[in-house]
Each structure stands twice: as structure tokens, then as C-alpha cells.
Amino acid sequence: MQAAIPLILNAMTLISILLLVSLGMAIIFGLMNVINLAHGEFITIGAFTLVVIQGLGGSFWIALIVAPMVGYVIGLVLEKILISRVYGNPLHAILVTWGLSLILQQVIQLGFGSAPQPVSGPFPGPVTIAGVLYPAYRLFLIAFALATFVAVVVIFKKTRFGLDLRASIQSTEIAAVMGVNPDRVNAHAFALGSALATLAGVLIAPMAAVTAYMGINYLARSFFVVLVGGAGSIPGVAAGSGIIGGLETLLSYQIPVTVAQATVLILAIVILRFRPQGILPS
Amino acid sequence: MIPGQPLLRLEGVTRTFGAFTAVNNVTEEFSSADINCIIGPNGAGKSTLLNMICGTLPVTSGKITLGEKPIQGLSGDRIAKLGIARKFQMPSVFPSLTVVENLSVAAALRGDDALVADILSNIRMEDEAHSLAAELAHGKKQWLEIGMALALRPKILLLDEPTAGLSADETRATAAFLKELKGDVTVVVIEHDMAFVRDLAARTIVMHLGEIIASGAFAEIESNEMVKDVYLGRR
Amino acid sequence: MSSGLKKIHRQAANRMRVPTLVAVVLVLALCVLPIWIDGYTLNNYRDILLLGLFALSLDLFWGRTGILSFGHATFFGLGAYGMAITTIKLGLDPAWASLAGLAVGVLLAAVVALFVGYFILYGGVRGAYFTIVTLALTMIASHIAIGWSSMTGGDSGLIGVPPLSVLGYTFYDPVSSFYLALGALTLCLFGSLWVMHGRFGLVLKAIQDDETKARTLGYKTQWLLLKTFVVSAAMAGLAGALYATGTGFVAPDMIALLLSTEVIIWVAVGGSGSLVGAVIGTAIVWQLQVKISSISFAAWPIAIGVFFILLVLVFPEGPVAFLARKLSKLRGSRKGEAQ
Numbered sequence: 053m054q055a056a057i058p059l060i061l062n063a064m065t066l067i068s069i070l071l072l073v074s075l076g077m078a079i080i081f082g083l084m085n086v087i088n089l090a091h092g093e094f095i096t097i098g099a100f101t102l103v104v105i106q107g108l109g110g111s112f113w114i115a116l117i118v119a120p121m122v123g124y125v126i127g128l129v130l131e132k133i134l135i136s137r138v139y140g141n142p143l144h145a146i147l148v149t150w151g152l153s154l155i156l157q158q159v160i161q162l163g164f165g166s167a168p169q170p171v172s173g174p175f176p177g178p179v180t181i182a183g184v185l186y187p188a189y190r191l192f193l194i195a196f197a198l199a200t201f202v203a204v205v206v207i208f209k210k211t212r213f214g215l216d217l218r219a220s221i222q223s224t225e226i227a228a229v230m231g232v233n234p235d236r237v238n239a240h241a242f243a244l245g246s247a248l249a250t251l252a253g254v255l256i257a258p259m260a261a262v263t264a265y266m267g268i269n270y271l272a273r274s275f276f277v278v279l280v281g282g283a284g285s286i287p288g289v290a291a292g293s294g295i296i297g298g299l300e301t302l303l304s305y306q307i308p309v310t311v312a313q314a315t316v317l318i319l320a321i322v323i324l325r326f327r328p329q330g331i332l333p334s
Numbered sequence: 335m336i337p338g339q340p341l342l343r344l345e346g347v348t349r350t351f352g353a354f355t356a357v358n359n360v361t362e363e364f365s366s367a368d369i370n371c372i373i374g375p376n377g378a379g380k381s382t383l384l385n386m387i388c389g390t391l392p393v394t395s396g397k398i399t400l401g402e403k404p405i406q407g408l409s410g411d412r413i414a415k416l417g418i419a420r421k422f423q424m425p426s427v428f429p430s431l432t433v434v435e436n437l438s439v440a441a442a443l444r445g446d447d448a449l450v451a452d453i454l455s456n457i458r459m460e461d462e463a464h465s466l467a468a469e470l471a472h473g474k475k476q477w478l479e480i481g482m483a484l485a486l487r488p489k490i491l492l493l494d495e496p497t498a499g500l501s502a503d504e505t506r507a508t509a510a511f512l513k514e515l516k517g518d519v520t521v522v523v524i525e526h527d528m529a530f531v532r533d534l535a536a537r538t539i540v541m542h543l544g545e546i547i548a549s550g551a552f553a554e555i556e557s558n559e560m561v562k563d564v565y566l567g568r569r
Numbered sequence: 570m571s572s573g574l575k576k577i578h579r580q581a582a583n584r585m586r587v588p589t590l591v592a593v594v595l596v597l598a599l600c601v602l603p604i605w606i607d608g609y610t611l612n613n614y615r616d617i618l619l620l621g622l623f624a625l626s627l628d629l630f631w632g633r634t635g636i637l638s639f640g641h642a643t644f645f646g647l648g649a650y651g652m653a654i655t656t657i658k659l660g661l662d663p664a665w666a667s668l669a670g671l672a673v674g675v676l677l678a679a680v681v682a683l684f685v686g687y688f689i690l691y692g693g694v695r696g697a698y699f700t701i702v703t704l705a706l707t708m709i710a711s712h713i714a715i716g717w718s719s720m721t722g723g724d725s726g727l728i729g730v731p732p733l734s735v736l737g738y739t740f741y742d743p744v745s746s747f748y749l750a751l752g753a754l755t756l757c758l759f760g761s762l763w764v765m766h767g768r769f770g771l772v773l774k775a776i777q778d779d780e781t782k783a784r785t786l787g788y789k790t791q792w793l794l795l796k797t798f799v800v801s802a803a804m805a806g807l808a809g810a811l812y813a814t815g816t817g818f819v820a821p822d823m824i825a826l827l828l829s830t831e832v833i834i835w836v837a838v839g840g841s842g843s844l845v846g847a848v849i850g851t852a853i854v855w856q857l858q859v860k861i862s863s864i865s866f867a868a869w870p871i872a873i874g875v876f877f878i879l880l881v882l883v884f885p886e887g888p889v890a891f892l893a894r895k896l897s898k899l900r901g902s903r904k905g906e907a908q
Contacts, residue, residue, distance in 0.1 A: 150830065
């Protein structure tokens with residue numbers, strides 16, 4: 053039983069990261085039917101914001117607050133000049149956002165070089181939990197990510213903006229009749245999704261190699277979370293994250309990580325064959 | 335296929351939706367190579383009957399036989415393979431293919447190039463042979479779709495309001511080429527346009543409130559008092 | 570033959586005329602190329618031909634079904650790595666090792682395409698979702714290529730892939746390996762033109778228009794799409810396997826997302842759907858690629874990014890058609906002024 057605790061906690065770490073990243077993607081995809089291949093770049097932007105702030109002498113906590121704001125603003129700008137032109141055309145969205153991600157990756161690499169950037173996170177060192185030693189930072193990450201997820205869900209359910217968003221996901225026409233301004237909702241939804249990914253980037257940075265290409269791995273996994281879990285539904289995102297994250301962690305104990313990821317991908321494809329709408333569609 | 339022999343038989347066919355009976359105990363025979371018209375006011379159950387024949391809707395009770403084979407309850411594509419082709423109200427053709435290409439694709443599984451040329455002249459569209467289907471007028475699209483259904487060499491062709499949206503001239507032309515099909519294919523047409531039905535001069539079946547209230551040659555039906563009452567709403 | 574039938578056959582012949590003509594001219598020109606070009610440059614051309622074959626394989630699927638595969642480098646790479654691993658790591662008799670490598674490369678690509686294609690196509694996945702899945706496929710494939718270093722040589726890849734040798738003859742020197750590539754390309758190009766301009770291509774186009782309608786006509790649409798996908802993958806695998814015998818090595822960039830992206834551009838520039846355009850597009854963009862990459866490492870990916878954005882926002886029909894349209898408008902307005 054004791055041996056299982058690190059496994060469970062590792063799984064929880066990956067799952068909670070996927071939750072944040074995929075939630076953003078689910079909003080963007082579920083609402084605007086836009087496939088944003090640059091979503092992973094926001095993770096990178098979050099991580100590099102931490103790099104810059106710590107380089108300037110700031111703390112992790114400042115970055116944790118600033119980065120999502122940066123992500124939000126960049127999201128608004130991108131939506132305005134690029135994304136709004138490809139609504140309703142998923143193929144165009146793919147091409148445009150892929151092009152964007154290529155440019156962002158290169159620009160970041162030109163600015164910072166290709167070596168991994170040094171960052172430091174709070175709570176270094178292990179703590180004892182249930183009789184087992186486990187990195188404290190990861191426990192913090194799990195708690196913070198889950199709290200953020202819950203907060204976003206609350207925003208969805210309780211606020212005017214959340215209501216507008218949910219109505220628009222159901223049907224843009226009906227929402228418009230209800231007085232919802234679709235342009236505003238789209239813009240802020242995209243920005244929100246991007247901010248979530250940026251936040252995830254800050255959280256990931258102390259655990260991972262911070263390079264210009266770090267985002268793409270999470271891109272694929274979060275896509276499958278959304279597809280397998282069910283596009284446009286929050287329970288779907290939770291289910292998808294649980295499955296994809298849990299399975300990958302479990303498998304990576306026995307086989308190399310890349311093979312574990314490949315296996316999860318294959319399983320996801322098989323699941324999609326028999327349940328194309330996802331496990332918990334909206 | 336022997337002309338005049340019953341090809342499609344309906345026996346006691348009924349369809350209910352909860353408490354509502356859409357089709358009530360319909361018994362009827364359709365002879366092969368004949369043209370049949372089903373008319374009746376809205377809500378009479380005509381489309382429901384058609385849906386049951388081609389397998390889109392299951393029967394609540396009753397039997398439908400094609401030749402010797404019972405087909406009620408079989409799936410739509412099984413029935414299609416057995417030789418029942420249906421043309422829906424909204425024309426669906428392949429817009430980025432030409433007329434000839436559309437017909438070729440429909441005929442391809444039967445592997446018959448000569449068939450395509452034949453149908454092209456049947457539906458009187460030789461002049462538009464190389465026009466893109468997307469550019470055709472609504473009426474021509476309807477004809478093309480009928481042509482594609484014919485390319486499947488069906489035993490029975492079901493047409494659901496084929497003259498919807500057609501001009502008077504186009505309607506007349508449609509009646510003309512449907513009449514030419516007599517002897518090759520069994521045609522069952524649901525229609526509202528009385529001028530068209532008169533032109534067809536075919537065996538006519540009148541439905542009302544889910545039941546067949548009259549059937550026979552159009553001339554008889556036209557002078558039938560009960561039918562007139564039904565149409566004028568006196569019943 | 571009735572006049573209606575004659576019309577149909579004539580129309581089919583017309584459809585084939587322009588691209589086939591271009592293809593014939595292209596192949597003839599390439600046939601005599603070695604007369605003027607020497608060893609090193611000839612090798613370059615050989616590589617371009619094989620990459621053109623790769624682009625052709627993508628157009629075979631994308632051009633006719635309208636479904637974009639973002640993962641075709643997976644199949645190219647599987648072909649290349651299949652060849653390399655078979656000839657280097659398995660210790661086979663050199664007499665037929667490279668033939669075995671060819672078979673392994675092509676089969677590997679075909680089998681992966683069959684598996685992935687079956688599950689997604691029969692699951693009703695089309696359009697953008699299909700694209701994403703193939704993108705993820707390439708990502709995983711390239712991770713494995715880099716991670717499984719004992720088999721694949723990891724980051725550095727494998728060197729020592731022998732030139733192709735068939736029944737005792739080895740395609741060793743630049744001229745023979747050039748003709749090998751040209752031969753493969755010609756076969757596949759004319760084969761594709763013939764099939765795609767015939768009934769099969771027509772049915773694929775119909776499926777692209779309205780898959781449900783095609784099903785009601787009795788076509789097994791998923792199977793037809795899967796067939797096309799697998800053949801397209803096998804062709805990409807062939808290109809990859811031959812490419813490895815030419816360069817003598819394999820590296821992870823032969824199975825990378827960047828390559829998947831580049832091949833899309835090659836096809837897009839030539840105009841997707843024309844088949845021969847894919848080959849021409851490759852030649853055009855390749856020259857550009859080499860020049861831009863020499864400026865800086867980052868310049869080419871940025872150029873691709875900008876290209877994609879422009880492709881969508883400014884010239885969705887492809888840059889060549891866009892320019893052609895602009896030029897004809899210009900000529901038209903000049904004429905108007907002159908009058």
C-alpha cells in the first residue's frame with residue numbers, strides 16, 4: 053500500500069496539470085470549435101515568464117500572479133487579429149495556429165537560446181506523507197491546480213460570464229437572442245483558456261526542462277483529453293484527464309515514458325473508434 | 335419481372351406513435367412495372383407509409399412483402415440492396431461533379447456505362463451532361479437525382495414529392511418522363527400537385543387519417559364524392 | 570458506341586489531359602538531366618525526386634479526399650528507419666538485405682496506416698480531428714525514434730545504409746541512383762494519375778462532397794478512404810526507404826513534425842489535387858528552403874509559420890493560383906484602360 057502512494061501522487065500531479073491545460077482547450081474548442089495548435093505555446097510563455105521574473109530578482113509567487121495576466125492579454129490580442137478570422141473552419145484554424153506556434157517557438161529560442169532555462173520553485177525538498185517521502189512542491193502543485201480548476205468551474209456556474217459562456221457553447225444563436233455579445237464572449241473565453249495554460253506553465257517549470265519546445269507534448273495530450281473525455285464538457289475534461297494522466301503514469305512505471313505515451317495514444321484512438329463523442333459529452 | 339404481377343404487397347400495415355395512429359391497417363398491392371400515385375391531405379400518413387416500405391421506420395404491426403420476401407423490419411440499407419430506391423424531397427446530388435459524373439458514380443457498382451448514356455437521355459439532360467451539378471437549376475437537380483436513383487436499377491422507385499419547387503413546365507416534363515418508365519420500373523409517387531397527378535394518369539391511392547379510402551384510375555378518383563369531401567375538409 | 574457514351578469517354582480523357590501532359594514533359598526532361606549535371610548536384614536532384622514522391626503520396630490522399638494528414642512524415646520515417654534497421658542491425662546477407670529493407674519499410678508504413686486508419690476512419694473521425702490524431706502520431710513516432718536509441722540510434726540516427734542492390738545490381742553511383750528515384754517516381758506518378766482520374770478518383774470526390782449520399786448508393790466509404798490512406802502511406806514509406814539508401818543514413822528529422830509540416834507546404838504550393846503539382850511544388854520550395862535555412866536556423870520555421878498564416882488569410886487557393894489571379898486582373902484592367 054505504501055508503495056502505491058508515490059504512484060498515486062505522481063498520477064495526481066500529471067492529472068492536475070492536464071486538467072488546467074485541457075480545461076483551457078475545452079473552452080476554446082467547445083465554444084468556438086477552434087483547434088488551437090498554439091495552445092502549448094502558452095505553457096511555454098508561462099514558464100518563460102517565470103524565467104524572466106526570477107531573472108529580474110522576482111519571486112515565484114509574483115510570476116504565479118503575473119503570468120496568467122500576460123497570457124490573458126496575449127490571448128485577447130491573438131484572438132482579435134488571428135483567431136477570429138478562422139471561426140467555423142477547423143482546417144484553417146489548424147494551419148494558422150500551427151504557423152503561429154512555429155513562429156513563437158523560434159522567437160523564444162532566438163531570445164533565450166536552446167539550453168534549458170534555470171528556474172526555482174518554492175517548497176524544495178521532500179515531506180513525509182502517509183509514511184512516504186514525497187517532493188513538497190508536487191503536493192503544492194496538485195493542491196493549487198485543483199483549487200484553480202474548482203474556481204474556474206465556480207466561475208462557470210455562478211457568474212454572468214460563465215452563464216454567457218455556457219449558453220454560447222450550447223448554441224450561439226440562442227445566446228445571441230438572450231443578449232449575449234458573441235464577439236466579447238469569444239474573445240474572453242479564448243483569453244481565459246490561454247491564461248489557464250500559462251498558469252500551468254508556471255507550475256510545470258520548476259519540475260521540467262524549460263525550453264522553447266516544452267509545450268508541444270502537453271498539446272497532444274490535452275487534445276486527447278478533450279477528445280476522449282468529451283468536447284465542451286467539464287466532467288468530460290475531468291474524466292479525460294483522469295484516464296490519460298492516470299494511464300500514462302501507471303504505464304511509465306513499467307515501460308519507458310515515450311512508449312507509455314504512445315500506448316495511451318493508441319488506446320485513445322481505439323476508444324474514439326467505439327465512442328467518437330467522448331466518454332462524457334456535454 | 336412480369337408486368338402486372340403484384341411486386342410489393344402491404345398487409346395490415348400499421349404504425350402508431352404512442353396513442354397516435356399514423357397508418358392504420360393498410361392493405362394494398364403494387365403491380366410491377368406500374369406507376370402508382372399516393373395522394374391525400376397533409377398528415378394522411380403518406381410519408382410514414384413510404385418510410386416503412388424503405389425501412390427507415392419499423393412497422394408497429396403488419397407485413398410488407400417484396401416479391402416473395404417479407405421485408406418489414408429489415409434495415410434501410412438491406413432494403414436498398416434488395417432493390418428499393420428512394421428519392422427524398424430535398425435534392426441531394428454531388429455538387430462538385432458534373433451530371434455525367436454523378437450518374438457514373440451512381441451506376442458504377444453496376445458497372446454499366448451504356449446505362450449512364452441511356453438515363454441521360456431519359457431525363458432529357460444530354461445538353462447539360464458536362465455541367466457541374468452545383469450549377470443546375472432546382473428542377474434539373476431533381477431530375478438528376480431521379481436519374482441517379484434509376485442508375486441503381488431498382489425494382490421499385492419511391493418518389494417523395496418530386497415536383498416540389500418545380501415550375502409548371504418542369505412539372506409537365508417530369509410527368510412525361512415518369513410515364514416513359516412504365517414497363518421498366520415500379521414507381522410509387524407521393525404527390526400534392528393535382529395537375530401532375532392528372533398528367534401521370536396512373537393508378538391512384540387516396541389516404542386520409544392513416545387509411546386508404548379509395549384507389550383506382552385517376553379519372554374515377556377525381557369524380558369520387560368521398561374523396562372530394564375529404565379534400566374540401568367536409569369530413 | 571452511342572453518342573452519349575462517346576461524350577462520357579471524351580470527357581474523361583479531357584480531364585486527364587493537362588496534368589498528364591505536364592507529367593510526361595517533366596519525366597522526359599528529367600530523363601535527360603544526367604547529361605548536363607554532375608555527381609554531387611545529381612544526388613541533390615535525386616533527393617528532391619524522392620521528396621517529390623513523398624509529396625505525391627500526401628496529395629494522393631489529401632488532394633482527393635480533402636482530409637489533411639499532418640502525420641505523413643511518420644510513414645516516410647518508418648520507411649527510412651525500416652530500411653536502415655533491416656540493413657544495418659539485422660545482419661542479413663547483403664545480397665538481399667536492402668530488398669528486405671525496402672519491404673520492411675513499406676510494410677511498416679502500410680501496417681501503421683492500416684491500424685490507425687481503421688480506428689479513426691471507421692470511428693467516423695474526419696476533417697480536423699483526423700488531422701490532430703495524425704499530428705499526435707508523428708509526435709509519438711519521433712519521440713520513439715529519439716528515445717529508443719539502442720534500435721534507432723537516438724538523436725544521431727544510424728549511418729551505413731547501403732545503396733539498394735537488386736539481383737546483384739547495386740545502385741551505387743549518382744547516375745544509377747538518380748534513375749532509380751526517377752523510375753519509382755514515374756511509376757507512382759502515372760499510376761496515381763491513372764487511378765485518380767478514373768472512376769475511383771471520382772468516387773472519392775463524391776465522398777468528399779457527401780459521404781452519406783455515397784453510402785446510400787452502396788459504396789463502402791470507410792473502406793475506400795482506408796484503402797487510399799494505406800496506399801498513400803506505403804508510397805511515403807517507399808520514398809523514405811529509397812531516400813535512406815541514397816543518403817546512406819537516417820536521422821530523427823526524417824520522422825519529425827517539421828517534415829510533416831514541410832510536405833504540406835510542398836503540396837499546397839503546387840496546388841493540392843493535381844498530383845504532378847506536388848512534385849513541382851517540392852522542387853520549387855526545396856530551393857527556397859535551402860536558401861532561407863542558410864540565413865539562420867530559425868529563419869525557415871518562421872517562414873513556414875508566416876506562410877501558413879498567409880495561406881489562410883490571404884491566398885487560400887494556393888500562392889500560385891493567387892498570383893495567377895492577381896496577374897490576370899492586372900492584365901484585364903490594363904486592357905480596359907487601353908480601350
